[in-house]
Amino acid sequence: MRLRLLLLALGTFAVGTDSMVMAGILDGIADNLGVSVSAAGQLVSVFALSYALLAPVLATLTARWDRRRLLLTALGVFTVANALSALAPGYGTLLATRGLAAAGAALYTPTASGVATALAPPERRGRALATVLGGMTVATALGVPVGAYLGSTDWRLTMWLVVALGVAAFAGLALLMRGLPAPAAGAPGLRERLTPLRDRRVVAGAATTLTFFLAFNAIYIYLATAVRPATGGDQGRLSLILLVTGIASVAGSWLGGRLVDRLGVRTVLLAGSVAAGLAFTALPWLSRSLPGALVYAVVSPLAGWAVGVALPHRMASIAPANAPLLISLNSSALYLGVASAGAVGSGAMAVLGERWFPLVSAGLAVVAWGLSFTTTARPADAGRAVGAREAGARVRELSSSAGRAE
Incomplete structure (x- = not known):
């Protein structure tokens, strides 16, 4: 495997x-x-x-x-x-x-x-x-x-x-x-496969994905501008920040998968949104020095990509038989967030200036946290993290659904 x-x-x-x-x-x-x-x-x-x-x-x-x-x-x-x-x-x-x-x-x-x-x-x-x-x-x-x-x-x-x-x-x-x-001979047709789109949980999951990745990428696209006080325009310093960002992204994805299995989707979504929001809020001050910028380069992608793993897991758990469609909807929401982030980041800079524009992303992270808090099920016993087991049971059908899972 x-x-x-x-x-x-x-x-x-x-x-x-x-x-x-x-x-x-x-x-x-x-x-x-x-x-x-x-x-x-x-x-x-x-x-x-x-x-x-x-x-x-x-x-x-x-x-x-x-x-x-x-x-x-x-x-x-x-x-x-x-x-x-x-x-x-x-x-x-x-x-x-x-x-x-x-x-x-x-x-x-x-x-x-x-x-x-x-x-x-x-x-x-x-x-x-x-x-x-x-x-x-x-x-x-x-x-x-x-x-x-x-x-x-x-x-x-x-x-x-x-x-x-x-x-x-x-x-x-x-x-x-x-x-x-x-695929099974009786695989659902187009109308049946679109049924989950009427589920409020699906809409909420897609909205959470769009909001979070809009917040994350509104800064990432303009990261060179956000950390210019720390780099002084030096390409070597910027490359170092980008390298650390990339390594932390890999670590965040690895960590997110393990935390989802251990603690459950809800916990990862809420904790990750808080950590990312705090990083966005602190960036105007962290960007004043290279060590501060490097702290942001670690915390933000570490939290962001942990959330990035939890989001498709949440979507697939809603209706396992329609996991391919739901995961693709999650991907669509993600890329809509990426596509919109350039305009949002640019507009934030025009209104707030190059130092303070990350505060818009901090506000969006709060919205993503609120969506996660109000639309995800609470684990029956958070101390024992049964949420992960419940999510696993809900997607158990994936391995035996005759290939309908992509």
Whole structure:
């Protein structure tokens, strides 16, 4: 099982590198294609919005597909799209290929997350999700810096790096991801699969995901600006902060999986939102010095990615038979948060200034905490953390649902 999870994580590593590295090569793209940096920035928005809109639709349309076939199709589309991006002769073509790459990513990540929960026993599903989602966090610590370095010479080399990662993940899954259960002949149709969308818990879960990742990314996108007093504009200091952020993201994902299994989703959501909110609130003061900025670079992603593991686990627990759709909805909410964060962060800076704009994220973290507090079930005995066991029981069906879990 461990090797399969790592192969799934390799795919999410490729997706994470592709979705996050673009911000580091926008200048090169703008110069090469003769467009403004703001126009090049639309490549990030198109990817995020395409992902958000397509994830639940594709999850529904492919509900009866064999899981292995679905994983390989998703990676194939994603990899081919990035190859086309590398070969794009102009801005319009590149914009179109970014949308196509998002379609492959939107199909792959929820499927990989669902397959991870199906492969693991109930008491270890939080850790299984953390392993697969860990590919995204490792991308922030390794894939993005390497991709940005290659892109400093030629942005197309960054695209070829993502292609190579996609090919490696495709080959590994093609060889070793066998024996997954096939969808049942009586798999629910479109109308039945959309039934959970009328569940208030689903809406609340998606709203929590959107709010939290909006808060987190409204700062992350403008982190260089937020910590400029600590770096003095020095690229080496900024690189150090980004490196620490990436490492803490990996640790947060690992820790989140274990805490979800041990303490339950509710506890992780509430504690993580508080920790992240305190970090956002303190950033205007922490950013005055490099040690302070490094403290933020540890605490914020550590809490943020722990919450990031708990959120899809919560969604999958609501209606196990519809876990693929629910996880894809969680992904959609996440990417809507990412897509909106640029405008929210920019607006916050315009109103509050470069030092104080993180306070908007602190306010959003309070909203996310409130949503989690009011819409998640209390464990019967918090001292013994039975919430994790109850969540595991609710998703037990995933491992025997004839492949409907992605």
